[in-house]
Amino acid sequence: MNNATSPKGIYAIAPERRLGGAAHTALVQRRKAAEKRFRYYGLGALVVSLMFLVLLFASIIAKGWTAFEQTYLRLDVDFATDVLVPDGDRSEQALSSANYPALVKNAIWAAFPDVTSRGEKRQLQDLVSSGASFELRNIVMNDPSVIGTQRSVWVPATAFVDSLIKGQMDRSLPESERKLSDLQISWVDHLLSNGHIEKRFNTMLFTDGDSRDPELAGIGGAIMGSLYTMLVTLLLSFPIGVAAAIYLEEFAPRNRWTDLIEVNINNLAAVPSIVYGLLGLAVFINFLGLPRSSPLVGGLVLTLMTLPVVIIASRAALTSVPPSIREAALGMGASKMQTITHHVLPLAMPGMLTGAIIGMARALGETAPLLMIGMVAFIVDVPKSLTDPATALPVQIYLWASSPERAFVERTSAAILVLLAFMVLMNALAVVLRKRFERRW
Known part of the structure; x- marks a missing residue:
């Protein structure tokens, strides 16, 4: 007796071969349907994974692409001799430690001569980043002949002005809920209309180190x-x-x-x-x-x-x-x-x-x-x-x-x-x- 006719061989035959025509066909169809569902499950899992990946990258790009631009202010800076070298010492050490923040204050105050109160002047200073004094220092150190002259210099604005220009600050919020007051926003709009504000590629992001000021921080x-x-x-x-x-x-x-x-x-x-x-x-x-x-x-x-x-x-x-x-x-x-x-x-x-x-x-x-x-x-x-x-x-x-x-x-x-x-x-x-x-x- 061979395996096909022996009792053990009969039970070894696949179930679908022991079934009749209709039952066999239904079993095959169910098996194919199960295989198709399994493929769909795998495809669905792949699609969901790709959707989450796209969502992750879209979120990162939406939040991060604006950091590659930085807002700058144009100031007409008077490199006054009595401020930079009051005692006439033009040595490298003296020029390095000169009073550059005073030049920044004088320049931004000169752009708005109608501002006279101390509180408003302080608000006006808050539009300019603390890195502006370093920009002026580099100019003087590279070319001391600018002392005693007046030049237009582009300096970084503060992070709050940068957020306003990039549309990240809601102007419709109450003044107490914004980082910039209504008066400061009006000054920014005035500078923007006169061409004294523009966005530039943020080279500091790739050249500078870390900083407490966001507009100066780099990688x-x-x-x-x-x-x-x-x-x-x-x-x-x-x-x-x-x-x-x-x-x-x-x-x-x-x-x-x-x-x-x-x-x-x-x-x-x-x-x-x-x-x-x-x-x-x-x-x-x-x-x-x-x-x-x-x-x-x-x-x-x-x-x-x-x-x-x-x-x-x-x-x-x-x-x-x-x-x-x-x-x-x-x-x-x-x-x-x-x-x-x-x-x-x-x-x-x-x-x-x-x-x-x-x-x-x-x-x-x-x-x-x-x-x-x-x-x-x-x-x-x-x-x-x-x-x-x-x-x-x-x-x-x-x-x-x-x-x-x-x-x-x-x-x-x-x-x-x-x-x-x-x-x-x-x-x-x-x-x-x-x-x-x-x-x-």
Whole structure:
């Protein structure tokens, strides 16, 4: 008796084959309908995910694109000799510490000669940013011949004037609920009608460091801090990770110790990032005494966090190289080291670079470990070296997000857009490298 006619074989036949024509057809239709519903569920989940992603990006762009423009006022500044050099000393030190705020006050008061009361003059001064005096200082330091002359200078307006010009301040609200009074709004409208107010590209956003004044705050210091930190991370994590992967994949014996190392590497890739911050705080700062809040320490901490990712990606790239390459090189008389360095490593390098770039992109967006080593400090100056105090772009976003001012909200969104642009570029570079150099065996 064969399987088809035996009792066991009969029960092994699919149910739809044991049913009659109509029942069999109905069962098939239900199965196809279930498969179609499952496809629709998957498609619906994908559509909903894309909708939320579009909503997220639309919200960030809507709040952040205005930060790339800044409102400026044109002032007719009198670089009076009796204000800048009352004693005749024109040395660099004397010019650097001259009374530039007085020039700003005189210029804005001269634009409205009818304003005479002390309270109104104070309100008038509030239209001009405190950074205006630094603009005048730079002009005088670069060209001392302007002393004793009168020039038109564009200086940044305050964040409140900037919000009014950008339409972010509701004029219909009661005066007590607005940051600008009715009188100040009338002055702004007067300056705008005379061409003394205009919006320009906000170069300070990319060149300056952090500031308490929103209109002067920039991400230049955070960008440089992130670049220095990523430089340290790349110079340490890539060669060490590749060397570790080559040893484990090509030279290490298969025993319990290497198995233990591999398990720990896989586990370290899933350790919360804040643990690496605690480790960096204990070892690099408290024990080794390295400078706190510096890109050097930040790079070392992110190196520890990135190493497992680089090692795992590098081992996968080495494994993808066919064994025939090794066998052919060894058969031609090459040594084990020559086989690895001349044949296997060049073929695995695209995958290694892809893994390293993805690991660097992850490190670029990390905040928790940098908070633990003090890179959350308020840093005004742009760092010039690896040991200067600095912050990073994700930390700068964290700091601005906790500020209540509307101008910091738009700068937070703008900084997020810049960070996303960097991460998209890094991931796109990884895809290009993989497509350009990857070989299919």
